[in-house]
Amino acid sequence: MTLPPNNTSGSSNVHEARNALGKRLRELRQQAGISGRRLAELLSWPPSKISKLENARQTPSDDDIRAWTRATNSEAETEALLASLHTLEIQHAEWQRQFRAGLRPHQQEIAELDARTHTFRVFEPSTIPGLLQTAEYARARFTEGVLLFKTPNDVDYAVRTRMQRQELLYRRDKLFHFVLTEAVLRYRRCSVEVLLAQLDRLMSLSAQPNVRLGIIGFETQYVVGPWHGFWLRDKDRVTVETFSAELNLAQPQEIMLYSNVFEQLAAVASYGRSARAIINRIIDDLAPEVPEDGG
The missing domain is CATH 1.10.260.40 (lambda repressor-like DNA-binding domains)
Known part of the structure; x- marks a missing residue:
């Protein structure tokens, strides 16, 4: 396909x-x-x-x-x-219009949507999903948005809100299935120190009983290519982010298509010890770049 x-x-x-x-x-x-x-x-x-x-x-x-x-x-x-x-x-939803009043309103909307969602299925080929980000990795992403869209700088508030959203990960009535490409874990979208802390965070979250974390290694043969990231929320909505806008798809045939794509991507991902082995390999590759004193 x-x-x-x-x-x-x-x-x-x-x-x-x-x-x-x-x-x-x-x-x-x-x-x-x-x-x-x-x-x-x-x-x-x-x-x-x-x-x-x-x-x-x-x-x-x-x-x-x-x-x-x-x-x-x-x-x-x-x-x-x-x-x-x-x-x-x-x-x-165009980003320029959504962010006109800063990052805060959009983060509040996402938090409300998260609260209504029971099952999350997320594929990302280029960035760590917000629910899995450390505060400093999130700060780098929000700062990127402020520079790109020239929005009011309320990054501190946006980071706090994103960290509060992550409390959902510890609710047993919520189920999370994340599939990331190995490239996501290697992209230098922040400092090496921040990236290493982010990888350590993924290691710990992968052990959460209601969190399933899959990593698609570079050596993996794809059946469906990783064209772009998307979020499936229950069976009600697919969210796709582009540079200019957020697309929210709700047609049954769209949800079925993205569900099938997600299953194809999830089927070739590594989980558990195999996923953690990929993360550890990347940590080992990056660690020599950090001075021993952490400076």
């Missing part, structure tokens, strides 16, 4: 949902017998905005929806349109 890189059905669904919303706005305008130019005049908008909204080149705001339905005498459609808009926003 092979998958095209970065061409998830979720991206297509987001585009289709945005198109459907624009098409519905156009239908309401046409039903009211109002031209695009006239509607722009009524709303004091540039005519180009009408075209962009109807052709899915711009996503409307809540106020845009309400103004549109008032002007087209279709206020009975307002709630349905707002529901469609909010579903679209959940499906495709």
Whole structure:
């Protein structure tokens, strides 16, 4: 089985949902017998905005929806349109918009979602999952986000929130299955000292009775390639993070696809002593780089 890189059905669904919303706005305008130019005049908008909204080149705001339905005498459609808009926003949550007020709101949302999730299945080919991170590794990841997106710097709060989230790992009513590539454990996305502490943390967490940690070594033959990371939360949602946005997929066929992909990746991973042997090998490779005095 092979998958095209970065061409998830979720991206297509987001585009289709945005198109459907624009098409519905156009239908309401046409039903009211109002031209695009006239509607722009009524709303004091540039005519180009009408075209962009109807052709899915711009996503409307809540106020845009309400103004549109008032002007087209279709206020009975307002709630349905707002529901469609909010579903679209959940499906495709742009990082720039999410982080506009800093890292705090998004971390709170994740914590609430974690609390509702019973079974976590996580595959990561490039970074340690947040639930397994040490405070300093998390700090490096959040700092990277602040630099990339030019967000308000509330890294300290974000780190504390992430550490609090990790209390879930000690709840026996939660089940966790993580599959990481060996590359994740070797990428220099922080100092060697921080990385070594992170690897030690993975060693201890791998012994947790409700945590299953799989490592796919470099020598492993893949059946399904590690195109990108994703989180499966119960059987309700798949979360995929890209550079620009977070995709939340909820279609049954999408969840089934990602469940099958996860099972293929999990099947070639090493667990228990074999996984810890891979981690120990990496620790042995990195340890000589740290001065004996730890400085």
